[in-house]
Amino acid sequence: MQKHQERSIKHTHESEGGGGREQWGLPEEVTSVEEMIRLYREGKVSDDEFRRFRLQHGMYGSRLNQNYTMIRIKVPAGILYPEQLIRLAKLSEDFSIGSVHVTTRQNIQMHWVYLDDAPAVEKGLVEVGLTTREACGNTIRNVTCSPFAGVCMNEPFDVTPYAKALARFFLRNPMCQNLPRKFKFNFACCDEHSYARIADVGLVPVLKHGADGRSIRGFRVYIGGGLGPASYLAELLEEFTPEDMLLSTCMAVVRLFDRLGDREKMHRNRMRYLVHDMGFERFRELVLKERRAVEMTRSVLAKLYIREIKVDAPEMGQDAMVVELRPFNMPDGFDRWVKSNVMDQRQKGYAVVFIPLPAGDVTARQLRALAGICREFSHEGHVITTPTQGFALRWVMKSRLVELYRRLSEAGLANHGALSIASVVGCTSTTSCNLAITNAHRLAKEIRSRLIELGLDMDESLKDATIKLSGCPNSCGQHMIATIGFFGAAVRINNSLTPAYNMLLGGKVGKDSALGRVVARVPAKRIIDVILRLIDVYREERLEGESLASWIDRVLDGKGTGKIKGIDDLKPIIEEASRLPPPAEDPESYVDYGSDSRFIVRTARGECAA
Amino acid sequence: MLARRYPVLVEPEELLSMLNRGDHSDGGDNGVVLIDVRKEEDYMQGHIPRAVSLPLARVLESMDPRQLHMLFKRLGVDDSKHVIVYDDTFGALAARVAWALEYIGHEKVSLLSITYGRWSSLGYGIERGAGRVDQQHEGYTLADVSADHSILATYDYIQAILEGIKQLQQGKGTSTSTGKRVLLDVRERLNYLDHHIPYAVNIPWKAFTGEERILKPIEEIDALLSYRRISRDDEVIVYCGSVGTLSGLSYYALRLAGYSNVRLYARSLKEWRSLNLPVEGFKDAHYWDLSAE
Known part of the structure; x- marks a missing residue:
């Protein structure tokens, strides 16, 4: 009984209402972006102060040209709805280069935006529930999540609600507004598809079967990984962290990094260096100790709101593996496309369709087409950005793959090779x-x-x-x-x-x-x-x-x-x-690719570290 | 230049009531001339009832005010008529034609707020066939046709502005008017980054257009311009890549938002480049390779 009460304090499981649509953006942030740019142009805030603000709001400097900014849109768990795709299309035409870029961390980037236009972009994003908040800067960056989560053959349970809840908890949270350096969470669906070991905190779902026959959800937690000039794989913190300790564990790691991280040496201040320098075992002990402190002191309001996802899709009786599909009216290239872009999902009769993009670039026209296709073909009603810079369209009825292939082809989105070596x-x-x-x-x-x-x-x-x-x-x-x-x-x-x-x-x-x-x-x-x-x-x-x-x-x-x-x-x-x-x-x-003149190296200060 | 007395945009419902009021038994047009500027074959396949056809190409044949005057006169345009123009190309072709009318001193001109495609998809009526053909106004003489040069920018006009900016930057000249002069390039961002007229700023023309209407609401256009610190006191010269269509639409975006001192560089960058006049661009990044086109 006592255990039950404890859990209800730390954790709220709700069933998903209203499609579970998260509103990440805040209208008042449009005003603050507008105001800050104005003050900066009037010379009333310093370059440093402005840079900090800018990065906190997802604006990253453009190559060797201070008039422009890159705008990074934080997309927790990579989930994008059709209206959001349409809005991204319009904003890219109005204020950027007519296409957007999907990143390896499931963000969307708009490049070569005129700095002074940023409030207009921000407004357009917030209206459809998107945000740029904490997409750059020394904060908790986008919480990434396996694009297979929820449909993976191997997963013990769907981690998507946890990824969204954690993103929601840390977004704008005072505890992570000024970390020594950026900080990244990743949720895996299973070991096979896991990117957990290249994150600061990587979480792999595990089900533990209790003596009473009930199973408890939890995570295998990895910490201290990350890629860069010196890369490390994250190490295992513990084999099983029950779900009701997920938040306190994450908070403990963030608090520890905030307190002990190096704020001086710009190029060695990611948490992985701290862990490495201190030795993993020592760091692990500190995390577990810190977690006890968090458990004892944190506010009752600090909890994760887990909204279970229910996809509105008819149950399918019989099923065939996608590789066995031989539709009667098979169009040219369909077979090749199925083999390299389509996967079975756990739910009978449905498939995951991958839409690879050349190095992550997608045009406004394609985004609009994708929005229409998503509405028509995906029973979960959204797309997911993938770590290979593309989109995944899930909950597609296998019986409709031919039709989908035709539609994607028309939009130039049926490129081959998503799940192959060609997905560069x-x-x-x-x-x-x-x-x-x-x-x-x-x-x-x-x-x-x-x-x-x-x-x-x-x-x-x-x-x-x-x-x-x-x-x-x-x-x-x-x-x-x-x-x-x-x-x-x-x-x-x-x-x-x-x-x-x-x-x-x-x-x-x-x-x-x-x-x-x-x-x-x-x-x-x-x-x-x-x-x-x-x-x-x-x-x-x-x-x-x-x-x-x-x-x-x-x-x-x-x-x-x-x-x-x-x-x-x-x-x-x-x-x-x-x-x-x-x-x-x-x-x-x-001479380099894309260039017709002599190769020269020109770089400027990076801002990740700013 | 005074504020416009005729609206920049006419809504579909307004157009219908303008066309339908009064009686047409005498073939009267209620003081409205509706011009379809698409290709003639498109017009034949379907157009807004009572529209007359004037493909954009005809208007682009000459900048001579007398010839332009004759062209419109044949369609029944005279000083008393309110001309409403539409197209199926985001409003850009219609804008260029409307601008030509203003250029020859006809200020009673508006754009239909939506394209023909949207008009028909919304289920407003259309009619097919030749419709009303040119009304030959015999005996018309080309008396005292003047042009409104205050809405036109020519290459030498722009050259003079560039010279002025240069002198100002070198501390030689003095600013004469209350506002500044802004050269506005409305081509897409990558084209602008690649090359543009020196000192020009860039707002891609689409930033002025709505998802469903040819122009965004006034507040949004106004916000864009104020973010760029372009004020109503400024003189704005708009240009695009070829013949002043996309810049024509942008011209009307500014006019809609109450910016009255706007000029169209009607021959735009196409002429500028053919004359080998200076351009500048940004060369330190391979931004073209980011495009998914």
Whole structure:
């Protein structure tokens, strides 16, 4: 009985009413953005003060041009409703470049917005329930959540309500308005699809069966992970944190970081450094101790409001796996699309459809089309942004896939390869970011189209391999967790400064999360050759049924069985494919993608740390 | 320039009542001339009842006030008529035609607040076929046709402004009027970043347009301009990429919001570039690669 009371204080389970639509934005924040920009233009607030405010409200400086801002829209759990997609379309045409960018952390970014127009954008977002609040700056950033949550075959329960509740709890919460540095939460649906180990706090759902036969919900909690110039995988805090201790555990970690985090050294102030420097065991003890303090002292009002989600979808009697679908009226490309973009979901008769976007870019026209398609085909009535910079459309009746495919094709949204090696991730890099050295964004698009052209999205043996690129070491493109990852660099080759990438192999998320190892440095214009060469070598060397990702792991372990015993046997092959003739013979190779002039490195201060 | 006495926008219901009031037994038009500026074949397939056809291309043939005057006169436009213009291209073609009317001194001109497509989708009536053809006004002479140069900007006018700004920046010139002069480029953001007339600011034309109506509500247009510190005392010169259509629509957005000192650079960037006049752009980012187009 006492246990029951305790739980009711810390936790409220409600059934979802009114579609469970969260209103993240606040009208008064439009006014404050308007007022602050005015004061800044009148010279009444300092640059530093304004920057802090700006970042707190999702406005990040644009590459080498102070008149413009990037506006990041925080999308908790990646959930976007049709009206929101339509509004994003309109705002992108009115104030940005006519397309928006989906990020690896499930945010939406609008680039090259004139700073003074920000209040108009803010107003448009708030009207449809969206917010930019705490999308940048030293705050709790977007709470990300597996796009499979709620439909995953392996999940013990749907974590989406927990992700939304945690996002709601921390948004505008005074306890996290001025942290030593940004802080990231991630919810996984299961081990296999988990990104939990690259977050500051990663949460994997677990069901524990009590002696009385009742099951208790809880989480396996990982802390101290993150990607960047120095990346760490999060370590396990405890095997089972019951759901009624979820909030106090999260609060404890945030409080500890707030108190002990380094506020001086800009480049070493993420929590992962604190954990690493102190030693994980020591940090773990402190967290558990802090949690006891939180449990004893926190206000009764501090609780998570868990709203269970009920999807209004008819139950389906019989079912076929998507790969077995052979519709009578199968249009061209349908089979290929199903294989690389569609997955069965837990609920019989329904599928998850992935909509890959070239490096995360989607036009206003496509957003409008997607809104209509979502209304018509998704029984949950919203889309979800994915960590591979695309959209997932879930709760689609399998019997309607042909029709959906046609509709997506018309809108240019039926691109192949979402769940394949062709789903290449690239950060925005030199298209808009101050920190970028190379144009990883364009390169990601080029790699993608080349792989599709070669039909490599169809190759089952490449399916578990991923390619991710960042334009600098800061890892927004998540290159550290790619099978084949790249981050931008400038290298002097044949006495000429050349756009290039450090190449990493063997990164992965999921059950056996691992960070990639740097193995080579490759000129930008040789990246595609190197990737294709690597695939050739793999095809010669692989064991029966071995995937590219597994073969790479084996080589990194020094357990190769053919000509390539270990990574040192692979390096010369990569080097050979990377070679450039002198600039006079091949000037193009010394110029970056998307550029027609000599390569130069121009960067400015990053603002993540500001 | 005085505030407009005729509304910039006419609502569909207003148009219907204007067209339907009184009796038409004598073929009278109630003092209204409704102009459809789409292509002639589109007009033939369906248009708003009582509309006459004047494709935009005809208006663009000449900037000569006398020729323009003749063109409208043939449609029955005279000083007493209230002209209402519509299109199916966001209102931009209609705006350019309306502006041409103002340019030849006909201030009684309005835009239909919605496009033809929306008109028909809302179930307002349409009629097909040739409709009313040109009314030949024989014996009309081209007497004293003047043009309102206060709403036009030419390249040399803009050059003079640029010179003035330059001198002001160098501390040589003095500001003569109470307001400033603002060169407003209404092309899409990426085009503007790539190149634009020096000192021009950019508000993409779509920022002035509504989801369902050709222009946003006055308060929203006003907010946009005030965010950019453009005031009603300023002279605003709008231009776009080609023939003054998208900038024409933007011209009317400003007029709607009560900005009376607005000029259209009717030949826009197309002429500016053909004359090899200076442009500037931002070259430190690969922003084109962010576009999903």
